[in-house]
Each structure stands twice: as structure tokens, then as C-alpha cells.
Amino acid sequence: MLLEVKREARELIIKALGFEIEVPLEEPRQGYGDLATAVCFSLAKKLKKPPVEIAEELASRIDLSRARFIERVEALNGFINFYLNFNALAEAVVGEILEKGGEYGKGRPKGERIILEHTSANPDGPLHIGHGRNAIIGDALARILRFSGYEVTTQYYLNDMGKQLAVVVLGLRRLELDRSSKPDHAIAQVYVEANKMVEAQPELQEELSLLMRAYEAGEKEVVEEFRSAAEYCLRGIKETLSRLGIAHDLFTWESEFVRRGDVDDVVERLRSTKYAREDGVLYLDLEEFGIEKELVLRRSDGTYLYATRDIAHHLWKAKLGKLINVWGADHKLLAKQLSAVLRILGEEEPEFIIYEFISLPGGKMSTRRGVFISLDELIDEAVSRAYAEVAKRRPQESEEFKASVAESVGIAAVRFNIVRISPEKAMVFRWEEALDFERQGAPFIQYAYARATRILEKAQPPSSFKVRELTENERALVKLLASFPEVVSQAAEQRRPSMLASYLIELATAFHRFYMFDPVLRSEHRDFRLNLVKATRSVLGSAMRLLGIPVLEMM
RNA sequence: GGACUCGUAGCCUAGCCUGGACAGGGCGUCGGCCUUCUAAGCCGAAGAUCGCGGGUUCGAAUCCCGCCGAGUCCGCCA
Numbered sequence: 191m192l193l194e195v196k197r198e199a200r201e202l203i204i205k206a207l208g209f210e211i212e213v214p215l216e217e218p219r220q221g222y223g224d225l226a227t228a229v230c231f232s233l234a235k236k237l238k239k240p241p242v243e244i245a246e247e248l249a250s251r252i253d254l255s256r257a258r259f260i261e262r263v264e265a266l267n268g269f270i271n272f273y274l275n276f277n278a279l280a281e282a283v284v285g286e287i288l289e290k291g292g293e294y295g296k297g298r299p300k301g302e303r304i305i306l307e308h309t310s311a312n313p314d315g316p317l318h319i320g321h322g323r324n325a326i327i328g329d330a331l332a333r334i335l336r337f338s339g340y341e342v343t344t345q346y347y348l349n350d351m352g353k354q355l356a357v358v359v360l361g362l363r364r365l366e367l368d369r370s371s372k373p374d375h376a377i378a379q380v381y382v383e384a385n386k387m388v389e390a391q392p393e394l395q396e397e398l399s400l401l402m403r404a405y406e407a408g409e410k411e412v413v414e415e416f417r418s419a420a421e422y423c424l425r426g427i428k429e430t431l432s433r434l435g436i437a438h439d440l441f442t443w444e445s446e447f448v449r450r451g452d453v454d455d456v457v458e459r460l461r462s463t464k465y466a467r468e469d470g471v472l473y474l475d476l477e478e479f480g481i482e483k484e485l486v487l488r489r490s491d492g493t494y495l496y497a498t499r500d501i502a503h504h505l506w507k508a509k510l511g512k513l514i515n516v517w518g519a520d521h522k523l524l525a526k527q528l529s530a531v532l533r534i535l536g537e538e539e540p541e542f543i544i545y546e547f548i549s550l551p552g553g554k555m556s557t558r559r560g561v562f563i564s565l566d567e568l569i570d571e572a573v574s575r576a577y578a579e580v581a582k583r584r585p586q587e588s589e590e591f592k593a594s595v596a597e598s599v600g601i602a603a604v605r606f607n608i609v610r611i612s613p614e615k616a617m618v619f620r621w622e623e624a625l626d627f628e629r630q631g632a633p634f635i636q637y638a639y640a641r642a643t644r645i646l647e648k649a650q651p652p653s654s655f656k657v658r659e660l661t662e663n664e665r666a667l668v669k670l671l672a673s674f675p676e677v678v679s680q681a682a683e684q685r686r687p688s689m690l691a692s693y694l695i696e697l698a699t700a701f702h703r704f705y706m707f708d709p710v711l712r713s714e715h716r717d718f719r720l721n722l723v724k725a726t727r728s729v730l731g732s733a734m735r736l737l738g739i740p741v742l743e744m745m
Numbered sequence: 746g747g748a749c750u751c752g753u754a755g756c757c758u759a760g761c762c763u764g765g766a767c768a769g770g771g772c773g774u775c776g777g778c779c780u781u782c783u784a785a786g787c788c789g790a791a792g793a794u795c796g797c798g799g800g801u802u803c804g805a806a807u808c809c810c811g812c813c814g815a816g817u818c819c820g821c822c823a
Contacts, residue, residue: 240803521818629772634785692759692770705782712782
């Protein structure tokens with residue numbers, strides 16, 4: 191809806207001007223109108239007049255007689271500020287939201303399929319908080335893209351041909367798997383122990399490479415060992431993801447591409463390109479693409495590398511749709527190489543969402559050394575912290591209520607604290623910060639929703655309402671509600687879920703303020719306000735669902 | 746050493762792609778608001794040379810160059 195208002199503003203300017211020009215519009219701070227444009231500055235040179243004069247002349251020529259949403263313009267400091275007719279806007283926006291409900295803000299079907307790869311952690315232990323960042327960003331993006339009109343398939347690429355899984359298998363041959371603990375944690379225990387063994391007994395290296403070769407060759411018993419180990423670990427990983435509300439549509443195994451011959455095929459294709467070099471090893475010279483590092487495809491012993499298998503994997507995926515990968519910053523080089531190779535092969539390059547690392551105050555995490563904070567730990571701590579809060583605030587409520595609210599609040603806090611930070615910022619994990627449910631955090635948003643719900647429980651909004659002069663808080667709310675569709679599409683196109691997080695904070699803030707100053711039930715504007723509350727609740731709910739934040743009716 | 750990313754108040758962060766009017770929030774600190782729809786809320790105060798230096802521009806947190814600091818990568822590992 192705000193888009194329509196902006197279109198109206200542009201048209202007014204162009205009509206007054208008498209010629210086409212790009213009109214940038216911004217949302218100014220308090221005191222400078224509801225929309226503003228600095229177009230007069232760019233016109234200054236062309237018209238050879240100072241911006242202030244242009245603005246004044248232009249403003250005086252704007253004809254508002256047929257405008258729907260703009261009721262006043264002013265020229266100030268060379269800017270043209272627009273003041274909106276909030277009565278008209280409120281009526282239109284609230285009406286549209288109540289009519290469309292959860293469909294409000296949804297994009298038209300784009301007819302485009304996207305394969306969104308995220309998480310893809312090695313099956314050698316539980317997800318740690320770094321994988322959590324991947325999964326949470328990836329899942330939010332998937333939800334946003336779907337809402338925005340794309341057909342999205344989320345995919346987990348399972349790296350089963352690496353040394354890690356071989357180490358796990360080696361460990362399982364001589365260590366007892368702790369069946370009493372969560373599967374992924376039990377596997378991690380074996381993995382850490384087995385790594386120590388391999389380090390202490392170098393002769394085990396031989397067994398490791400034997401294992402890997404047997405697996406690649408598809409020896410039945412070995413395949414069984416690898417698969418059951420990986421699947422066992424994956425069971426635990428899926429459990430964690432599911433607790434966060436995350437599920438993948440598709441799991442693909444790295445080994446498929448080797449056994450099916452896809453890797454052989456693509457290597458052959460690449461070997462015949464002008465980028466191929468062979469001197470014992472087969473590699474690609476990608477300098478033309480600004481990549482210094484040569485990309486080795488096949489070792490001197492004839493075996494393939496991870497990157498080679500990933501090329502086959504991506505070539506396969508590229509047939510299914512547009513590719514987006516959520517990858518850690520350590521994979522930046524591989525991302526560049528892969529893009530170059532797909533280009534060589536005549537396929538569209540994948541898009542990468544690269545997120546920087548989450549480190550511990552003491553340094554990097556390492557599954558191998560057992561130095562990491564698992565997502566499970568983080569969730570458990572967050573939920574128990576949330577439980578303490580509910581118990582303190584709602585002591586009279588049932589145990590069941592407290593436990594279920596705590597679960598939702600804990601999950602919401604974990605997801606929100608991660609998704610709200612831009613992926614390109616490196617994070618240092620500190621328990622105090624992770625468990626500090628800051629004022630404008632997830633509970634703040636959930637609470638806004640619960641407050642709206644409570645009001646509506648007491649009175650249903652009538653189907654028709656009159657809009658009178660709006661309060662400042664109502665205006666802020668209406669404007670935010672009007673901008674939701676634009677926020678969604680921008681977050682989708684720019685692939686930035688964090689934009690929705692900022693929006694949600696703003697919307698919840700506006701609602702809490704409204705709640706504080708503008709009583710609903712006892713108001714003479716009750717009819718309109720009830721509808722406004724309903725509309726706000728609806729959009730809050732939509733936005734929360736887009737970030738995977740559990741919605742609570744009561745807390 | 747090279748490549749990429751980041752550097753905004755004591756701490757965390759938005760804005761940077763698409764340059765505009767006194768740089769938004771939050772935590773923490775200090776001071777207020779519950780006989781009124783749940784105070785997980787609201788209001789106010791103090792706190793910023795937007796890492797440093799140059800350039801482009803009427804105008805730079807935003808674009809360009811250099812420097813400094815941090816992270817990541819630079820395996821015939823995955």
C-alpha cells in the first residue's frame with residue numbers, strides 16, 4: 191500500500207515538473223513530513239537554479255485536488271515533504287489487511303523454482319551454534335522467498351565421503367556407542383575419541399584410507415557402516431532442527447554423485463575445456479576469473495576431491511532451478527571457484543549467502559577437538575532461562591502453561607538473536623549476551639502479539655468502522671502496516687531476512703506505544719481501534735512466521 | 746605476503762548496494778509511570794571525531810584511493 195502512496199507522490203512531482211525524471215523517495219525523520227524527496231538537488235544543475243527555489247516553485251505547482259493519499263506538500267531546505275491523508279490510508283490499509291488476512295503482503299507467484307541449500311553440516315556430531323546461524327538464516331530466507339512467490343525447495347547436502355565420517359566409522363568399530371544420549375552427541379563422542387586414537391596410532395591412517403576407498407567403490411558392508419553412522423547422526427540433527435521449526439525438503443548425499451558417474455562425466459567435460467591442465471594431477475586454471483588458486487579436480491592417484499564432487503552436485507541441482515547456497519565464510523574461495531566452473535559449463539551461477547563465523551571468546555570452535563557449544567545446549571539454556579522468567583511473572587499459571595511458553599520464548603530468542611544480525615558480521619558468542627532477552631528482542635515481539643490477542647478476546651471488531659482524526663501512535667502503526675508488503679519483497683530480493691527482523695521490532699514498538707497511550711475498549715474510537723488491533727496482530731503474525739518465531743496467544 | 750569481509754557511544758546493532766535536512770535502536774547507567782485492554786510494557790536524561798588520512802560531489806557513515814585493526818581463506822583436506 192505504501193508503494194501506491196509513493197507512486198502517487200512521484201506522479202505529482204512529474205506532473206508539476208512537466209517531464210520525466212527519477213524521483214527518489216525517502217521516509218524522513220520526525221518533522222519532515224511522512225515522505226520526502228531530494229529530487230530538487232539533482233534538478234539544480236539542469237535547471238541552473240538553487241534547489242531551495244526549485245523546491246518552492248515545484249511545491250506550489252503541485253495539484254493535490256485529485257490525490258488520494260497525499261493531503262499536503264511543503265518545500266523545506268530544498269526538499270519536498272509530503273504529508274499523508276491518514277484517514278484515507280488507514281481505511282485502505284486496515285481494510286485490505288482484514289480482507290486478506292495472512293495473505294496480505296504475499297507476492298504474486300513468480301513461476302520460478304529455487305533450490306536453497308542450507309545447514310549441510312557434516313554428520314560427525316551435533317549442530318553447533320555456527321551451524322545454527324546457517325540453519326536459521328537459511329530457513330528464514332526460505333520462508334520469505336516462498337511468501338514472496340517463489341517455489342522453494344530447501345536442501346541439505348550430506349557430506350558422507352569426507353574423512354570425518356570415515357573417522358566415525360573407524361571409531362564405531364572399536365568403541366561403544368552411547369545409546370542413552372542423543373544420537374548426534376553420541377556420534378560426536380565417538381568422533382572425538384577416534385580422532386585421538388588416529389593421532390596416537392599413525393598406523394590407523396591406513397585403515398582410514400582403506401575405508402574411504404571401499405566406500406567410494408561401494409563395498410556393501412562398508413557402505414552399510416557409513417550410511418548407518420551418518421543416518422544415526424542425522425537423526426539427532428533433524429531433531430534439533432525440528433525443535434527450531436526447521437525441516438528440509440530434500441537430503442542429497444555426496445556419494446550419490448560419485449557412484450552414479452556424475453563426477454566422472456563432469457570431469458571429462460571439464461578436461462576438454464581450455465582451462466584444463468594436466469601434469470600428474472588434473473586441475474583448472476581459473477585465473478581468467480580472478481582466482482589465483484588452481485582448482486585441482488583429480489589427484490595423482492586418480493581419486494577426486496570434495497570440490498570436484500561438489501561441481502557434479504551443483505550441475506545436477508542447476509537442472510532443478512535457481513540455486514542459492516547458505517555457506518560459511520570459510521567457503522568463500524570454493525564459492526568463487528564453483529561459480530566460475532558453472533559458468534564454464536554454461537550454467538547459471540549459484541548465489542551465495544555467506545555468513546561470518548561465530549567464535550567463542552577463547553577462539554574458534556572445533557567439532558574434532560570437542561570444543562564447541564551445541565545448538566541443543568543453547569536452546570536448552572534459553573528455554574530454561576525463559577522458564578525462570580515465566581515462573582516469576584505468571585506464578586499462578588499451570589505447569590503446562592509455563593513449560594510451553596518457555597519453550598516458545600526460548601526458541602524465539604535463539605532464532606531472533608541470530609537472524610537479526612547481518613550475516614556479514616562476525617559474532618563472538620557469550621552466554622550473558624545469548625541469554626539476555628533484551629528489551630527489544632523476541633519476547634518483546636511475542637508480547638505485542640499476545641497483548642493484541644487479549645484485547646480481541648474481550649471484543650470482536652465490527653465489520654465497518656469510521657476513521658476519525660488519528661493519534662500520532664495510530665499513524666505510526668498505519669504507516670508501518672502499509673509498508674509490510676514492500677519490506678517482504680525487499681527482504682526477499684535482497685536475500686536479507688534481517689530486514690524483517692528490524693521491521694518486526696519497529697512494528698512491535700509502535701504497537702506497545704499505541705497500547706500504552708490509546709486505550710481501545712474504553713475508547714470513543716473503539717470500532718476503528720479494534721480493527722487496527724486486529725490488522726496489527728495479523729501482520730505481526732505474518733512477519734513472525736516469516737522468521738520462524740513461535741506465535742503465542744498468551745504469555 | 747595476497748584475496749575477501751567487518752570496524753558506528755562502555756557493550757551490541759540499523760542505515761552503506763540505490764549519497765541528502767540535527768546518524769536510528771537496544772543493553773548498561775541515572776530518573777519517572779501499574780485502582781484503567783497482562784509492567785516480558787511505556788516515558789525522560791546522559792552517552793557518537795560513523796577506525797584514521799586523502800579524493801569525488803552543492804552535499805559522504807554511505808562512492809573511490811591509501812593506511813591501521815579484527816575475522817576468514819590461500820591443502821593433491823572437507
